Amino acid sequence: MLAHIKLLNAEGLFTSSEILCTYYLSGNVHPSSESLLMMADALYGKEEYPKALGYYKKCLSNFSTRIGGPKNQITPFEIEVRYKTALCLIKVRDDRNALSTLESIPPAQRSLGIHFFAFLFFFMLFILPSSF
Numbered sequence: 001m002l003a004h005i006k007l008l009n010a011e012g013l014f015t016s017s018e019i020l021c022t023y024y025l026s027g028n029v030h031p032s033s034e035s036l037l038m039m040a041d042a043l044y045g046k047e048e049y050p051k052a053l054g055y056y057k058k059c060l061s062n063f064s065t066r067i068g069g070p071k072n073q074i075t076p077f078e079i080e081v082r083y084k085t086a087l088c089l090i091k092v093r094d095d096r097n098a099l100s101t102l103e104s105i106p107p108a109q110r111s112l113g114i115h116f117f118a119f120l121f122f123f124m125l126f127i128l129p130s131s132f
Contacts, residue, residue, distance in 0.1 A: 006008045010057060014045035033062045037081055044084070049091040056085040079105055095125050 001024050008017035021039040024029050040055035063078050074082075082105050089098035102118040110118070 002034060002038065005035075005042075009038060009041050009045065012045065014042045016063070017042035018046065031058075031078070033059045033081070036062070037077075037084070040084070044088055044091075047091075049088055053085070053088045053092060056081060056088055062083060074106065074109065079109060079114075081110075088120070095121075099125060 001019065005017050005020050005024065008014075008020065017038065021035065021042055024035055025039060027037070036055050036059040040052045040059060043052035043055060059081050063074070063081070082101055086098045087099040089095070089101060099118070099121060102114065102121065105114060
């Protein structure tokens with residue numbers, strides 16, 4: 001079922017994806033991070049940013065309960081979730097938390113795009129307003 005939800009999100013059928021995700025999540029006591037991310041992506045696509053943010057945060061809380069592994073190393077999936085959470089925080093105008101979420105990605109694991117986005121966002125948030 002998760003493959004179908006992923007396909008619906010990729011095709012931009014966010015309402016259908018949300019309905020299928022709701023059905024899938026209702027049957028799971030402990031939903032997986034992947035299913036929470038798909039629900040968040042569907043809501044983000046529907047521009048329901050506060051709801052999407054709630055699911056992104058639930059997904060991130062699954063990572064915080066993880067035991068073991070180096071502290072400075074996170075999975076590519078977790079990087080994706082943190083990046084999408086930051087984008088959602090920007091949409092709800094929580095700029096400082098968005099920046100701190102981007103900065104929570106270890107620098108050695110950031111892609112060039114994330115580095116550039118974080119720099120540009122920092123510049124727009126702190127440098128640009130003081131120049132006027």
